[in-house]
Amino acid sequence: MSTRTGAAQRPNGSTQGKICQFKLVLLGESAVGKSSLVLRFVKGQFHEYQESTIGAAFLTQTVCLDDTTVKFEIWDTAGQERYHSLAPMYYRGAQAAIVVYDITNQDTFGRAKTWVKELQRQASPTIVIALAGNKQDLANKRMVEYEEAQTYADENGLLFIETSAKTAMNVNDIFLAIVDELDENVEVPGPNSNKLSKFSLLNKTVGVLSKALFAKIVFPISINRKDSIISCDPSL
């Protein structure tokens, strides 16, 4: 999945503000609240006994900031982290990651550090990584000190926030902090149309985008049938 970035275009060509789409992946040990954070952010819900999400490749949430519309494509691990079997494909092309741990469980903080290392080695060098200390509502059972996590985050250039999917504390904030950071990270592409085209085989309509301000552009070059649209990214 690529970032689709650009200005929404009306038929007469006038622009309407930017639209960006980002792939964000969640990482972290089982049961730290990854899915709960997404559910809180996307649906504003919390379930005490959250079952694994079945059938969702990823969830989407759109956020409007000033004149920019940001569409998050949020990927959950689908349980593949459980027996240490998360595929490298999972974080390919991700612009952002939230590494989640449970503040009441020191082991999950250790695992979070391993995930950060893995992302630094394997993922895109410009990926924005946020560390989320979840279950802040259980601060009385805290095993990971705030300062310890903050220091680690500072040393590794990570965003850091403690969250509670249960009370909704800081959940929206962490996503918005990522948007801010992404805004700074992305570079403005030059005209480089003589590069090899990159395709996503999508089966839904993608709006016509142009005049991108961000790093990657995807626009449909041809529409064959209702169910298949081919988008082409000339900037990569």
Next chain:
Amino acid sequence: MDYTFPEKFDLIVVGTGVVESMLSAAASRVGKTVLHIDTNDYYGGQWASFNLETITKLKNDDNSSSNVRNPLVLEENTYCLGNNVFNVENVQFKYHIPNIPKKSDVSEDTSNMELDEKWSSERLLKESRKFNIDLAPKLQFGRGDFVGLLISSNISRYAEYRCVSRIITWLNGKLHVVPCSRADVFSNTNVTVIEKRMLMKVLTSLNDPEEDMKNYENQTFKDFLIDKKLSPNLIHFILYGISMSSDETPFSEGVGNAKRFLNSLGRFGKTPFLYSMYGSGELPQAFCRLSAVFGGVFALGQTPQGIIMHDNKFKSLKLGSQHLEADHLIMSVDNSPQQFITGVEKKYISRAVLITSSSMIESEKEHLTLLFYPPENGKNTVTLIELGSLTGTCPKGLFLVHLISRQNISPEEDFKHVVENLFLSEPFETPEENETARKPEILWSAYFSLPDTSESDLKSNVPDNVFLCPGPDLDLDYDGSIKMARDIFKRMYDDLEFLPRAPDPEEIILGEDEEGE
């Protein structure tokens, strides 16, 4: 194995190759409970992609029984997994460059040093993670079954593609770009105007179902092209380029190949082919991801002690201290117990991978190139795929060249003529000589043999509820794998649909049951 798994599944899958992964996804998708494991700690088995460091994990099985971890039969009715028949063999790696960067003794101009820095093995290994080296490189026909399946099942969202941007061939000791679309034909400067007309006419007639071609039933495709009074160059382009055939290819097969090629033109780019970014090893992962999204349980790096049979049927898998039961067992053929594959013929695909310093045909724009090297002096057709950094399989400024052929003698022997004609194995003494040769320099090479099990009998000695999945075949696309996966799926779940469309994110309704309370 410090894990505890649930003890009962509908299906257990061992191996994460393309066919196994499609079946895992298909079963999970229709609600079956699936345990999917691999003995390796990576996805893909013989379909995997590696970086420059991890590919050295591939080793020859010097001791022919090393893959059989235990004696063949542990106890009565318990079979060991793994065999010594279907392994990657003849594995060789070589650096063609010095270990450490040579001190530049010529260059006094320091401003140029950065650009001129020579590649060394040390420098290549620093970039190791930028490589994604396929064991089994594949291209997809734009209108082929595989792309169709990716789109119809909604798995397409997991992968990104690059289009093959040119097809070339070897003719009269030179590389030529094959004109394959109408625009190409007319912009090609090597083809005369009259040839252009003839070529268009033949291409059109091949695509026309009305055209009467019955007269050629017992002849070769080449006979047909000669009868069409095409020039030798055009015959070469159509025979070796567009229809990927040889002099002996029967007419019907040659026409079929050409049609498959022509049908996929114009959907995505200038050629009919797509290549998955970050390597072909991404695709099994995409199917595994779908399987996981629909509840499949995944565990890599697992070593089952064996499978337990009852009444000549698979009963359970012994993993750690657990006995995991399932109605069906699917295994990649390299995981198959010896007992299930007795008498299966051994065949191999010759493979080579080269890291080169430049493209076979230099160009301002980075190309993704496909080359069909025609049969020569008793050697088989060699398919070459040249990938640049835009495919996410090698660092900027380098190219990854895959060579694929039906194995005749050994990978090195089978590719010797191609490598000599197209590349420089040893750099010349002086830069001037290199310049005049104008061939890409080989920095690193790998040779190996992949077992070809696509035509093997994987049914006769296998229990009813066990299915063996073949490894990679010689076909460019995954058509054979899809057919095999569909066939096995039908044998297991006759009444269910194979990979129906997965819902879009917008269609997922969460917490529905709660709302009802």
